[in-house]
Amino acid sequence: MTGETHENRAIFRITGGARVDFLQNLVTNDVTRGGLMYGALLTPQGKFIADFFLLDEGDAFLIDTDAALAPALIQKLNMYKLRADVQIEETDLHALRGRGEAPEGAHPDPRHPELGWRLYSDTPGTPAETDWDALRVELGIPTAGEELTADTLILEAGFEQMSGVDFKKGCFVGQEVTARMKHKTQLRKGVVPVAVEGEAEPGTEILTEEGKPAGRLHTRAGDRALAYLRFDRAEGPLTAGDARVTWIR
Template sequence: MTLTIQPRIARLPGRSLIMLDGADALRFLDGLVSGDLDPVEEGRARYGALLTPQGKILHDLIVAPADPAAGAERLLVECAAPLAGDLVKRLTLYKLRAKVTIRPATGLVVAVAFGSGAAAALSVDDAPGSVRATGGDVAEGGVLQVTDPRRAGLGVRLWGSDQAVADRAAAAGLASAEAADWDLWRIEARVPEGPADLPPEQGLALEHDLDRLNGVAFDKGCYVGQEVTTRSKFRGQVRKRLFVVDTADGARLPPPGTPVMAGERAAGDLRSSVGGTGIALLRIDRTDEAAAGSGPVLTADGITLAARPRGDD
C-alpha cells in the first residue's frame, strides 16, 4: 500500500447490510459462499462472494456475527447497496428448509476507518477479521467494529446506526473523509469492491483476486461455483488479473467498463478509479508485453495507461 495518511472515517453509501437469523444461519451461508466462514463461529469476520454455478461473481460479502459474544445464530452481511435486494432474494431462494430468516438490516449504516493507526484509534485488534462490539447490541445503539478481513492494514468497518457510528468516530478522534478518499486507499491496495469493480456475472473469482483477499477457500465443502473456481486454480487457467493503473499524464480515467486496448487487440477493461488512478481487469500476457516494451502500450479511450507490477501477493 503506497499511501500514508492519518486515520480518517468515511460513510459508504454504496454499501449496505442484511441480517440472517436462526440456528442454521452460519451453516446455510457457508454452504453458498466462496470463503471459509468457520471462524465466524468464534466471533471473527470473513470475506467471500456468492457466485453463479458457472463461477462468476454475483455479490462480494463481508460476514460477521452481530454479537461476537453470542455465537453465530445472528449474522450481519455487508454487501453492495444497489444489489442488497437481489442478494436477499437469491438467498431466500436457496433457503428451502433451513432455519434462518433473511432481511435487510434496516437502520444500520456502513462506514470505514482507514489510514495509518485506524485500528489503534478505535482500540480494536488490527488482525484481519477481528470483531469488537461497543455500546451494546447494534440494534440498540451499539457499533460493531470489524477489522477488514481482506488484508492487513486495509481499515476497520463500523456497522451501526448513523448516530452511533458518528459518536464512535468522534470518541476516537477520527477526522471525516469522503467515500472517494476510501476508494483511492483501497485502489492503491488493489482491492475491488462493489459492482464497479465486480460487475455481476462478468468475471470469475480468481480473476478478481478473491483468492489473494482471503475470499476463496479451496479446502472447504461444496459451495455454488466451486467446481469452476477450483479448476481455474489447479489448471492454471487464470489469464486475467486485476492491476492498478495510472494515466501517463495524470488525466482522469474513463468510467468503469471502458475497454483497455493493446494496440488493436483487447486487453481488458477499466474498473473503479479516482482521478488518474484506478483498477483494471487485464490480460496478463498483454500487460506484461506492454510493460516490457515488447508489445503495444495500453490505452483506454485514447489515454495511455501504465499498469503497476502486481508483486508477489
C-alpha cells in the same frame, strides 16, 4: 472515536438454528472461522452475484453488502433456504469504517490491512473524508458495480488475495469452476492496478500497440486506475483513448 459512514450499504441479520450450515454450503468463505469475513455468492457457473462482509455475532450473522446488490442477494438466499430454520431480516444498522486506532467493537477489514476497520452501529458515522476509491485503486481492491460484475470470475478479481475464498472448507455454489481455475489453469486475465498518463474515462477499452484489445479501464483515481487486463497482451505499450496505460507490478 467514530468512523466514516460507508454509504449505500444494506445490512441484514441471519438467524436460526440452521444458519451456519446454510451459509457454509453457499458462500465462498469458511463461515465457521469467526469474526468479520469477506466473501461472495456465485452462480453455479462460478460467476459473481454479490460480494459482502459476514460478521459472526455468536447467535446470528450480519451480512453487509452493496445496496444495489442486496435485492438479488436476498432473493437467492431465500430461494436456497427452502424450509430450513433460517430467518433473514433487514436491519437499521450503519456500516462505519476508518483507519488508525479502531474503536471498541470494530473489526479489521479482512481484504487488506491498509483498509483499516469496520464497525456496525445503530447511529451513522461522519461523512467520508478518506478517499476510499484512491486507496483501493492503490491496493488493487475491486468493488461491485465497477470491477465486479455479473461476468466476473472471482479469482480474476483477486478474491484469494483478499481472503474472500477458502478452498479447504468444502463445497460452495460455483466451487467446481472456481477450484478448477485455481488448480488446473494459470490466470490469463485479471483486475490489476495500472498507471494512466493522459485523458481516459472508466470504461475505455485498452489496446495494444498493434490495436488488439487488451482489456478495459475501470475506477480511476488521479494517475492510477484499476483495469481488467489480458496478461498476454499487457507486456508492451498500451493505450486507452488518448492515454498511455502501464501495468503496475
